[in-house]
Amino acid sequence: MERLKIIWPGKTKNKDLRALQEFYLAKIRRLESCRLIEAKEAKGLKDRDAEKIKDREAVHLEKHLQDDYIVCLFDKGREMSSGELARFLEKRMCSSRGVAFVVGGFAGLSERVLKQANLLLSLSQMTFSHELCRVVLLEQIYRALTIQKGRQYAK
């Protein structure tokens, strides 16, 4: 079983962000086993049906959440420095439970997924597009692992 899981609905549509996602994932996997799960996304709904989109996507996201320590990305969550994230991950890695990072789609995460989180994490006071969030999160996970392993990583 992978120690790290990253779960979000649907595939990243912007091709450059998708390429970066693969770039950071490959780097992470040199340091830690990591599975990316692109769960089913809600389709055929209008943007104004955000609640419906979140509910439908929650069902698919939840299928992939087992006995993991769940970290949901959330605008109003707790901010951490990269060093704090590194120490957090290091501590979690000592446990037998894996860590699952959950990132919402266009409409965000449903209340019921957020309620299951062990940690609500915010990447910034600023709002990033949900696809950019994915790349920033992966870069931060990679950075955290390099900090842990005492490796050099470009600023």
Add this chain to the structure above:
Amino acid sequence: MERLKIIWPGKTKNKDLRALQEFYLAKIRRLESCRLIEAKEAKGLKDRDAEKIKDREAVHLEKHLQDDYIVCLFDKGREMSSGELARFLEKRMCSSRGVAFVVGGFAGLSERVLKQANLLLSLSQMTFSHELCRVVLLEQIYRALTIQKGRQYAK
């Protein structure tokens, strides 16, 4: 004269980040005149010569700073929400002075450039790679302009 200037040393090397940079720049330019200045970067120095790199790059960055309102990106700067950045930019755009965003290279910005800043801005408590910072900043400037103009922009 452009109302917005964005200045950093050297060209973005990661091709996917460079593509995203162009993607967001094109979007910004549909809403506001904006010039990207890739100033001369320090070459031939070792990573450990960070101070020398910053000093040399400062000379080239400063050439492009005229009577602008200077915003330097800085880890320990002030954090803002996207809404706050939008209001800040809106206010600045009413002035005759343009706004210049300055982003450091690999080694960061020299003390003497930081001292000239009217605002030190931090994108996050987390440390992003300097090339990722560029993309996040551009996405935030675009987001700020769409908020100002009351346009819809994907979350």
